[in-house]
Amino acid sequence: MNTQNxxxxxxxxxxxxxxxxxxxxxxxxxxxxxxxARHAQVTIDLRSPQIPxxxxxxxxxxxxxxxxxxxxxxxxxxxxxxxxxGRGKVKQTYHPSPVGPSRxxxxxxxxxxxxxRVQSGGIAxxxxxxxxxxxxDARRAHADGGTPTLxxxxxxx
Numbered sequence: 331m332n333t334q335n336x337x338x339x340x341x342x343x344x345x346x347x348x349x350x351x352x353x354x355x356x357x358x359x360x361x362x363x364x365x366x367a368r369h370a371q372v373t374i375d376l377r378s379p380q381i382p383x384x385x386x387x388x389x390x391x392x393x394x395x396x397x398x399x400x401x402x403x404x405x406x407x408x409x410x411x412x413x414x415x416g417r418g419k420v421k422q423t424y425h426p427s428p429v430g431p432s433r434x435x436x437x438x439x440x441x442x443x444x445x446x447r448v449q450s451g452g453i454a455x456x457x458x459x460x461x462x463x464x465x466x467d468a469r470r471a472h473a474d475g476g477t478p479t480l481x482x483x484x485x486x487x
Contacts, residue, residue, distance in 0.1 A: 341389070346370035354400075354458050355467070355480040356380050362387045367395035367444075373461075375400040376435065377454065378483040386435045392418075392444035399446065400454035404432035407448050411436065416443040424450050455481045 341362040344351055352373040359380050365372055365388065376386060377400055390397065390412065399407075409420045418441045437446065449457055458464055458481045467480040479485045 344372055346372050352461055352463060354461060354463050356483045364389045365397060366391045368393040370395045373398045373457065375458065375483065377402050388435055388437050390437060390439035390441060392441045395444045397446050398457065399448045400457055401448060401450050402433060403450045405450065406432050406434045407437065408434055409437040411438040413440045415440065418444045420446045420448065422448040423453055
């Protein structure tokens with residue numbers, strides 16, 4: 331049995347303290363995440379076809395931090411279980427269409443003077459392209475005679 335595509339049962343832990351963390355492309359098969367960030371920026375790509383269908387749970391503990399979520403165009407963000415202290419908001423650059431099945435991301439936890447930015451489509455691709463990881467992916471693809479997959483994880487499936 332192929333264990334690479336098997337969903338992870340333990341939550342993926344992402345910690346950032348005065349740093350910038352990026353998880354792009356086909357980097358996980360988990361549907362549960364825990365993000366702890368203090369004065370940091372975290373980018374999480376949730377567009378991968380390797381992530382099994384169903385809801386995604388994202389637990390946040392943010393202090394003066396920003397989390398950027400790269401999602402598919404039909405993803406619905408449920409942020410009503412977030413506790414806010416100070417200024418902050420969930421900024422969504424698109425509005426999902428209610429037609430057909432869509433993925434739901436549940437945001438829980440606490441945000442102190444922070445922000446969650448949700449990006450999809452071309453904006454999500456531009457965010458992935460504007461990273462050092464994309465340059466390495468493009469070089470690897472050129473050497474192998476293929477195409478880069480970091481900007482669109484579905485291309486590598």
